[in-house]
Structure formats: C-alpha cells, structure tokens
Amino acid sequence: MANEKILIIDDDDDLVLAMRLPLEAAGYKVARAANGEEGLKKVKEVKPDLIILDVMMDSTTAGFQVSLALRSPDPTSEYKAYSKIPILMLTAIHSTTPLRFGPDQEYLPVDTFIEKPIEPAKLLDQVRKHLKS
Amino acid sequence: MLRPYLFAVVIMNSAALRDAAQSSSVPLEAELVSSMTWLITIRWLAGIGVLGATFVADTFFRVSLPALSLYLLGVIILVYNAAFHLIARRLMRKEPRAHHQSDFFTKTQIGCDWLAMTALIHFSGGLESPAIFYFFFHVVIASILLSMRATFLYAAMAALLISAIGIGEYAGALPHYFVLANASAALYRQPLFVLGTIFFFSSTMFVAAYLASTLNARLRKREAQVVTLSQNLLSAYTRLETVYESAEAVNSTLELTQVLDRLVQRTADALGVRACSIRLLDETGARLNVAAVYGLSDAYVKKGDLTLDQNPLAREVIAGKAIIVNDVATDTRLQYPQQALEEGIASMLSAPLHGKQGPLGLIRAYSVDAYHFTADDAEFVSAIARQGSIAIENALAYQALGKLDQMKSRFVMTVTHELRSPVSVVRSLLRTLLAGYVGELGETQREMLQRVQYRADFLQTLIDDLLDLAAGKADVSAKEEIVPVRLDEAVARVVERFTIPAQEKAIALEWECACADGPIKIAATNEGIDRVLNNLVSNAVKYTPHGGRVAVKLFARANRATLEVADSGIGIPEDALTHLFEEFYRAPNARAQVKEGTGLGLAITKDLIVRYGGHIGVQSQAGRGTTFTVTFPILIELPV
Known part of the structure; x- marks a missing residue:
C-alpha cells in the first residue's frame, strides 16, 4: 500500500494529531513542522510527496508565504525541485473572512483546500487523489 | 355741471398727492412727478369737457349762457395745460430734480386751476349755479385724501370763492349770468338770499370738513395700526416658520454633522446675517470646539478654540444667557476681538445650547454691522438653540450608541x-x-x-x-464587494436546495417568479443574499408542520424587488413579533418546537438586508402561518 511521505505544516498539535492518526492508519509516513520557516526546512529534509499546510501560524499569512516560496516561478529558486509537490491547504475560512479566493497558480499556488473541522474520510480522499496525479 | 366737479378733483388730487408724498416713504420726487403727470392728463379731459358741455348746452338745449366766454375758458385750459406738459417733461429730464422747482410748479398749476374754476362757477350762474353743491362731495373726498388742515383750508377756500362771486355779482362788480334760474326772480340781487346762501354754504363746508376728516383721521389711525400689526405678525410668522423648519430639519436626521450644518445655515438665513457657528464643549467641559460653521473663513475658524477660563463671554453664555455684542471693536469680553475685526465682523449674538444633561455649547450669529442684533433676535436665536439642543443631544446619544x-x-x-x-x-x-x-x-x-x-x-x-x-x-473597512446579483436566480437556487427537506415533511414548496420583464438584479453580495434566502426558506420549512405549504414569490414593483416567503406554519405570537429581529431572541413556540437554534438567524438576515439597502417586514398569525416580505432596490444598469 501507500508508502508516501506527507509533511504537515501546522502549529496546532491537536489538529496535527487528528490528521496524523487517519493518515498513518492509511499507511502514510507523516512528518510535521510547527511553523512556516521550519516547514520550508523540512521540505528539503524530508522531500515529502504531499504537503498539508495551515494558513495561520506564527503569522496570519505564514501558510501563503510557504506556498508562494515553494511554487516560486523564479528558475533560480532554492525550492525549484519541490515545486511539483501537491499542497493541500487547511482553511477555516468563513463567509465573513475577507480572504476568499480559490486555488490559483499565481496568487495562491495550492492544489486544494481542506476545510476544518477535518473529516478523516474526506482528508484521505483528497490525499489519495492528489498523490495519484 | 360736470365741469366744476372735474376741476375740483384735479385740484384736490394734486394736493393730495403732494401731501401723501410728504408723509410717505416713497421718494418725494417720484411722487411729485407722478402727481404732475396725473394732473396734466386729467386737465386735458377737463378742458375738452368744458368745450363739449358748452357746445351741447348751447346747440341742443338752447340754454342761455355766455358760450363765447366758456369756449374761451376751455381753450385757455387746454393751452396752459400744454405749457405745463412741456415744462413737466423738461423738469423730468433734469437730474437730480430740484424739489423746490417741482413744488413751485405744482402750486402754479393749482393756482391756475382755482382761477379757471372761479371763472366757470361765475359763468354758470354764480350763487344760483347748482354746481356749488358739488363742493360737498369735494370736501368729503378731500378729507379722505388730505390731512385735516388741508381739508379745512380747502373748505375755507371754497367758502371764500363762493362768497367772492356772490358778493361781487350782488354789488354789480361782476356780471351775472342766468343759466338755469328764472331771470325775473333775480335772486342774486336779494341780500337775504346772498347772505343766507353764503352762510349755509360755508357752514356746511366746515361741518362736513370736520365730520369727514375726524372720521377719516380715526380710520387712518386704525389703518396704520393694522399695517403695523400685520407687519409684526408677518415677521413673527416668518421667524416661527424658521424655528419650525429648523426643528423639523434637525430632527429629521441623527447624524450630528448634518444636524449642526443645517442649524447654522438656517439661523444665519433667518436672521439675515453673514455667518453662524456652533461650538460644542469637549469632554473636559473647559473648551468649546468648532462643530459647524456657515459663512466664516477657514482662517477665522482655525484661530483657536474658545477656552472658558479666558473667555468671560463664553462663560456667561454657557451659564445660560443669550448675549449680544453690539460692537466687537469695543467689547472687552471677547477672546479674539482682533481676528473678528479682520474677518469683518462687527457684532455678535450668542445663545446657549443646553441639553437635559447640562450645557452642550453655544450657537453664535455674526453680523457685519455693529448694533445689528435686537432683543427679539436674541429671543429668536434662543428658541432655535432650544430646538437645536434637543436634536444635538439626540445625535450625540446616537453617535455614542453607534460607537x-x-x-x-x-x-x-x-x-x-x-x-x-x-x-x-x-x-x-x-x-x-x-x-x-x-x-x-x-x-x-x-x-x-x-x-x-x-x-x-x-x-x-x-x-x-x-x-x-x-x-x-x-466591519467598516473590509467590506465584501457589492456586485450585481441576479435575485431571481439566487431564489431559484435556494428553493431547489430545500426541495428534498420539504418533500420529507410532505410540504408543498411553491416558487413563483414574475420575472417576465427580464432578470431582477440587486446590488448585494452573492454570499449575503444566499444567507438571507437560506435563512428565510429554511425557517419556513422548519416551522411548518407535516403536510403544510411554503410559497416563495418574487416580483418587481416600482423599482423595488419584492420577495415574499409565506408558510402555513406555527406562526409568531403577537408579542414576539416586535422582538423577532433581536439578537438571541427566539419566539417561545419556535423554541418549543425546534430545540436547537441560536436566535441569531433573523438578526443576521435583517442586518444583511439593511446593508443592501433593503427592508424586511413580517406578518403572522399564531397557528395560521407567517409571511416575510423583503424588498430591495432594483439595480438599474446603465447601458455601456
């Protein structure tokens, strides 16, 4: 079965736990980073097959910055090798939040959103789908 | 018989007009010119009248009269009138018109008319001439038009004239003409007749002059009183209207700046002065900050705040007294007299703004004229200030509430x-x-x-x-973008969403759209409208029992889109209706029926609707059902 590596970049231990359990049960190897900076470091270290990225961490837009760094169109970018890794962004974006836009290669280069609270089945669905492609 | 009458009127009117000119506020020259012109116009008719009447009497009635003399008199009148006409035109061209010259000219005209009149009476029978009775009317009319003194003078002149003719003819100094009287009677030769006629004529003239002018004097006095009274009333009415208008204007809004702006402008307009300002006390109660200004320069407004400890005038006003500064140059109570003088302000009127909680500030009117303001003005501004204070207090309370x-x-x-x-x-x-x-x-x-x-x-x-x-x-800054939203489509989508839940309860969910005239667009956000519609339809389905009915109707009328969501549900008790849109409120019967619910749905719904310029209303009967009616202004997109 699946033996892919998944990197969760999220500062909330409990939420990480809620995701780690179903992912590990499904056979994935799960690594974790607690903020954006550590996340970028871990990407190089772990070389994950998929990244689950939270938006608000040490800053309110830390997640956006990570995704922008990874998907930078600059050919000399140090993350050039990792730009193809699928990114699943965790959101708790609510109807009143002013930030409301879909995944977009230029502005918000992520592959999909996963809404909080995490539904294990939905999470696994999305992970499988993005690992396949 | 017409002739003397005409002449008398001519003479009388010239005097009346002169008299009126001297006592009225109309410029004297203008009055004199108009009297001259009028006099000349009438005299043309008088001259023609003498000629015409003589011709008729002589030719058709065969009255024995000195026709030649009368024709001559008519011609003389026309000739001297022509001369007057020319002189009047020359005088009118002169600028400035010499007053004494015009006056002399008028007197000359009157003198000529007196002479012509005397001649006329003489030629028509002297004391026997029935024309002398016309003097009675002349005296009455004179009393209406002239002063009492002038009326008596007129009566005396008439008596003198008649006496002179009567005595002259009696003594043979003047020839007598029999016009209507019987020549054999020769009344003019009988002393008793002559004296009696003169006595009764004169006394009639004087008594008539006395009675008529006394009556007229009283009437004139009353008339003057009525004029003063109506002027006072008019001015009072205008001011009352201003007070009322300002009360209405300032109470029609709760926005403080609007309230104050209207107040200063209306006050300045009503007083007819250049400027008006309102200063309000700050939180410390020691300073008066400018809150609204009308008619003052920026430089003057920015001169600084009024501080109560340095401004005895402001202190007195804040204590509750309206104060007039008659002359800014000499008044020592002002904090910025120099700046006021530079601004061109010569006098001021300040009145306190006093609310229920205490002093609010002051309103001040500025005039470019010294000694402009009267005690009446002070009372008037105080009345406006009282109205304004209520409005200001309301606006301040509203502002505090909003914060x-x-x-x-x-x-x-x-x-x-x-x-x-x-x-x-x-x-x-x-x-x-x-x-x-x-x-x-x-x-x-x-x-x-x-x-x-x-x-x-x-x-x-x-x-x-x-x-x-x-x-x-x-959220004031980060508002979502308002876009054109197809309301008909949004409603259809939400109704579709509730088809299955409605079917599960066997509820007939009807959807009717009077959208034949095209799509109904409003300015809103898609999410917001979805939320509104979702709340309304889900409530209707939620609170309608098994087998009931929910009808959603959308139509456009008079530039407004109207949405009705009617259900045959449990209804809303009357005392719950007023609280329905309050946060956390849930009607007791709704709470009993459906346990979960935050009581925020309708509060949010209303909030959103109001944000999009709409309105929501509800009609309900407990046990019968509820109808929510929502209206939005229809968005009219201009063709690009």
Missing part, C-alpha cells in the same frame, strides 16, 4: 475568532475518534461521543452566526 455597538461587535469578533479555532480542533479530534482511528468504540462510548459531537457542532454554528453578526456591524 458602543461597534466596540461590542469588535469584542465579539475577537472572542469568536479565538473560540472558533479550538472548537474546530475539538470537532476534528472527535471525528477522528468516531471514525475509529483510535481504536474500536463500544456502543455507549460511540453514542456519548456522538452527543458531544452534536453539541460541538452546534457551538460552531453559534460562533459562526455571532461572527457574521459582529462582522456586519464592526
């Missing part, structure tokens, strides 16, 4: 943001747990965890609703 509401909303938003995150983590963990990733769960364990999950989910809904509500009120 409080915003503060509350911001607090709620922060708290809910903080609450949301842990609740969503709890829900995530619960889902992982319930999905069996932590090990198999026993039946009781699963059931209990499901209850926990149910409660946590409800908590999330509550927080989300609170956040929506708080965002609507607190």
